[in-house]
Amino acid sequence: MTDLTSLTLAEARDQLKSRAISSVEITTAHLEAIERAKALNAYIVTTADRALRMAGASDARLAKGEGGPLEGLPIGVKDLYATKGVHTQACSHILDGFKPTYESTVTANLWRDGAVMLGKLNMDEFAMGSSNETSYYGPVASPWLPPNWSHDQARAALANGKRGLLTPGGSSGGSSAAVAARLCLAATASDTGGSIRQPAAFTGVVGIKPTYGRCSRWGMVAFASSLDQAGPLARTVRDAAIMLRSMAGPDSKDSTCSPAAVPDYEGALGRSVRGLTIGVPKEYRLDGMNAEIETLWARGAEWLRTAGAKVVDVSLPNTRHALPAYYIVAPAEASSNLARYDGVRYGLREPAADILDLYEKTRGRGFGPEVRRRLLIGAYVLSAGYYDAYYVRAQKIRTLIKRDFERVFSEGVDAILTPATPSAAFGIGEKGSQDPVEMYLNDVFTVTVNMAGLPGLVAPAGLSSEGLPLGLQLIGRPFDEETLFTLGEALERSAGRTSLPARWWA
């Protein structure tokens, strides 16, 4: 019998439609796979009963020849999305016990289109992290083995605090690990500085952060509201296109959500890339850059040239300011957004003598070290006397970063090709324990895209010499996700589908 968890989302959709398989069958196969993969820690909650109920309802609709674009397809949901009556904590202790009485717009759109919810996925606390290590529920092990490790060695490490195993990236580390380990057909994720694209690169899957405003942020736990966007992680470019079409769309509950209709992204696949102009920005060539990443990048450009695109050098001079400016803007917005966790209305509450004591004790115990660090930075840069020097200046620099992209696009460039990450996946416990900035550097290639509100897609582009996945990023014009899907599929075709690791954990 075929392994139902190894199908792509598109294959599963077609087999469900032709009734070669049932939703209950494929949902059950995934629930069993999740059970066997518990030690990876990708899921923090499994909603098996609900999944089987949804699958049964999907089968009934499919039997009548009805059903939406995602009918019967089991997916995972990042713990950042409000799911009615189901654990929603953005993997923070401060939201202890929180079960929303409402559903996020993005997940509501997925259920409207027939998708089946398998459970909630692990993530860095409040999406602040690049390795899933800041989660209150502990780190996630990547299904990819460290170089030269045996299956036995990896299983032993899994039982021993995951020491030496690789991170699946972050903040959407549960999502990327689950997609790569075939614990769902696809997953929702979110991206404030690279949290969809870096995990995609680390686990050999596809991720897209769409244009700011393409997906509604209503019901997503807020981190930095001017940067946050929803997006999918999936095993192929086609699967990501199918997911995004359902996730995106207008929403009167989010005033920053675009009213524009959502195109059929799948229709962009297979379009010719002939005549498209691809920019390669020289400022992304960092001093001391990993030679393998540089080679990968050049190879990606060559693939697109061979497919008929024109590749040109471009300049984005303010690139190097993006990451420092992000570490002012994002913490500032976070300190404002996370002010709502007060021990009064929901979540954790520490016993206290007076109201100030209640706030300080609850927030002191409820937030983990990375979140606390960023909230302190945010409070500092917004405080009297520092606001202009830090926050206003950073927002001016953001304007400069956006202008760089606007100029390049106005010169006729259709998309920009860059590396996704400075390296392949690193080990759990390997980075950021001495200096938080070491971890922040992971987002050096992705954060510019959030600062400018643009869409960015990461597709697997091959393996490193050590056998680990590496990704390339395509950056597009606002609301031109279609071109990214066209080009992403061209890269995918040239690179060949990444063969995902065998199930050593099961």
Next chain:
Amino acid sequence: MSVDLSAVRRIAHLARIGVSEAEIPNLQDEINAILKFVEALEQVDVEGVEPMTSVIPMRLPMRDDVVTDGGITDEVLANAPLTEDGFFLVPKVIE
């Protein structure tokens, strides 16, 4: 710019995050590492540049000025740690 120990205490209080005295020096190092990282921004020429307010140009949508929500006290209070008679309960605020 960098912060001293008393500034760390002040910021933690502003953020309403209780931190122990023992944690303050470590937090100072971490905050100063981040402030050092963003220091280079001081050199950028931003003369005459407008600060960004909206990353994607968009008209703010308007709707009719009518009540569209409310009357869901139970749902609002459903996740509260302590409630009484349809209200959130907090420690005594006024003596």
